[in-house]
Amino acid sequence: MTGSTMNLKSTVTLIGGGRMGIAMAKGWLCDLDAAGVETVNIIDPSPSDALRELCAKKGAVLNPTEIAPVDVLILAVKPQVFSKVASDAAKWVNETTLVVSVMAGITVDRLGSETGATKIVRAMPNTPGAVGAGVTAFSVSSACTPTDTQMVNALLSSLGAVEGPLDEALMDAVTVVSGCGPAYTFLLVEAMAAGGVALGLEEGIAQRLARQTVIGAGVLMDQDPTSAEDLRKAVTSPNGVTLAALEVMMAEGGINDVMKRALRTARDRSVELSKDS
Numbered sequence: 076m077t078g079s080t081m082n083l084k085s086t087v088t089l090i091g092g093g094r095m096g097i098a099m100a101k102g103w104l105c106d107l108d109a110a111g112v113e114t115v116n117i118i119d120p121s122p123s124d125a126l127r128e129l130c131a132k133k134g135a136v137l138n139p140t141e142i143a144p145v146d147v148l149i150l151a152v153k154p155q156v157f158s159k160v161a162s163d164a165a166k167w168v169n170e171t172t173l174v175v176s177v178m179a180g181i182t183v184d185r186l187g188s189e190t191g192a193t194k195i196v197r198a199m200p201n202t203p204g205a206v207g208a209g210v211t212a213f214s215v216s217s218a219c220t221p222t223d224t225q226m227v228n229a230l231l232s233s234l235g236a237v238e239g240p241l242d243e244a245l246m247d248a249v250t251v252v253s254g255c256g257p258a259y260t261f262l263l264v265e266a267m268a269a270g271g272v273a274l275g276l277e278e279g280i281a282q283r284l285a286r287q288t289v290i291g292a293g294v295l296m297d298q299d300p301t302s303a304e305d306l307r308k309a310v311t312s313p314n315g316v317t318l319a320a321l322e323v324m325m326a327e328g329g330i331n332d333v334m335k336r337a338l339r340t341a342r343d344r345s346v347e348l349s350k351d352s
């Protein structure tokens with residue numbers, strides 16, 4: 076077993092090869108050495124064409140017929156099927172197995188009691204991880220050693236930036252900011268495009284303008300350490316056009332208030348997920 080031996084590469088067994096599972100596997104498979112990975116096994120009873128293609132092209136083993144106790148077990152199924160998956164997964168877990176879950180809401184306590192593992196990581200990645208531009212925050216159980224934390228850092232770094240280990244009590248907040256965050260950004264693109272169409276722009280042009288604007292703003296933030304607030308102010312001329320739009324967006328609590336309410340509601344849903352699955 077190599078689960079807690081950083082100088083040896085690990086066998087990673089991923090359960091759930093959907094959108095998030097594929098994003099992670101892509102990251103590991105494009106540089107196995109950097110991720111500290113020897114072999115990637117992927118278990119999914121309904122593999123998509125995208126998953127089959129990834130495994131065929133990059134050499135991951137899809138639905139292996141035999142699984143020995145594993146070094147690192149990654150759980151990337153929907154929280155609602157966790158209990159079913161955990162009863163199978165428990166067969167492949169021993170005292171050195173590191174269990175890493177990316178499932179929203181499922182606590183370290185539940186991960187331990189249902190898989191039998193003691194070394195547990197609760198992580199929250201996001202879909203930009205598929206292109207190495209993600210951010211993942213994680214927390215660890217008390218049985219994890221500094222070497223385990225280092226190994227998790229290497230695994231998650233293939234998706235982009237990593238924050239952690241954090242106090243587990245913060246993971247629901249992390250989920251609603253960065254785990255779900257790409258959806259808010261895509262909604263912003265949709266809303267900007269719809270606003271442009273309402274002002275007479277042709278649909279395709281409005282979509283390209285909105286999409287490229289958000290891409291450009293992201294790249295600018297990536298390359299310029301100026302705060303988001305100051306970057307916003309740099310666009311907002313005194314008595315100008317941007318200010319007219321922002322005053323509408325910020326009126327009566329505006330977008331800040333909507334965001335706080337939305338994130339609080341989503342955080343409550345994340346807490347509920349651990350109970351209703």
Ligand SMILES: NC(=O)C1=CN([C@@H]2O[C@H](COP(=O)(O)OP(=O)(O)OC[C@H]3O[C@@H](n4cnc5c(N)ncnc54)[C@H](O)[C@@H]3O)[C@@H](O)[C@H]2O)C=CC1
Pocket residue numbers: 090091092093094095096118119120121122123151152153154156159160177178179199200201202254255
């Ligand atoms: N999609 C996202 O942006 C993010 C998702 N997550 C978490 O990742 C997890 C997976 O989400 P998605 O990838 O979006 O869902 P998905 O629906 O795309 O993928 C789930 C996969 O699990 C497979 N599956 C179902 N039952 C299974 C079983 N018994 N054994 C093995 N595989 C099984 C399905 O065939 C499917 O391919 C969720 O728990 C979610 O909270 C976390 C961060 C971001």
Ligand SMILES: O=C(O)[C@@H]1CCC=N1
Pocket residue numbers: 179250254255
């Ligand atoms: O919507 C969800 O439940 C998952 C968690 C973070 C992003 N997608």
